[in-house]
Amino acid sequence: MTRATALRAGEVDYVSWLPREHADRAMKEPKIHVWMGKGSSTAFSAFNVSRKPFDDPRVRIALAGYGINRRAIAKAALLGHGGPQWGFLPPGAKGFKDLSELYPYDPEKATALLKEAGFHEQNPLKYSLITHAGESALPTMAAIMKAQLAKAGVQLTSRSSTVRST
Numbered sequence: 001m002t003r004a005t006a007l008r009a010g011e012v013d014y015v016s017w018l019p020r021e022h023a024d025r026a027m028k029e030p031k032i033h034v035w036m037g038k039g040s041s042t043a044f045s046a047f048n049v050s051r052k053p054f055d056d057p058r059v060r061i062a063l064a065g066y067g068i069n070r071r072a073i074a075k076a077a078l079l080g081h082g083g084p085q086w087g088f089l090p091p092g093a094k095g096f097k098d099l100s101e102l103y104p105y106d107p108e109k110a111t112a113l114l115k116e117a118g119f120h121e122q123n124p125l126k127y128s129l130i131t132h133a134g135e136s137a138l139p140t141m142a143a144i145m146k147a148q149l150a151k152a153g154v155q156l157t158s159r160s161s162t163v164r165s166t
Contacts, residue, residue, distance in 0.1 A: 065103030110152035
């Protein structure tokens with residue numbers, strides 16, 4: 001039985017996490033209260049900066065700065081239950097920095113930075129991204145990132161791993 005079904009059926013009194021795709025329906029149930037907040041869910045990509053090509057700041061800025069449209073990703077993948085994420089800290093948290101004005105979505109700038117770093121049509125940047133199946137929005141985010149980064153000449157492959165419970 002899924003969390004959402006168990007909650008609606010009264011089998012459980014509380015769930016610590018509810019899949020986004022069930023949130024709207026759960027909010028319509030008079031006996032269920034759904035708490036949401038800016039910091040209730042975060043998703044981010046991390047690079048191994050000790051390895052090429054991610055040791056080059058131009059590559060990281062091209063990919064994570066200008067190369068992806070966070071607003072489009074949030075809208076499509078989070079189903080209206082979240083906003084653009086710029087790092088580990090959610091908006092409103094101490095130390096949060098909104099980088100949206102510094103790094104707006106701009107595939108042309110991303111392409112130019114990648115070219116400076118040695119990546120171009122004859123030598124495209126190729127990398128892989130692993131998501132996990134425990135968060136349904138992550139494969140969707142990866143697919144959107146793949147399409148957006150392709151506009152900058154990047155060849156992103158992604159796969160979803162299964163989550164093992166211990």
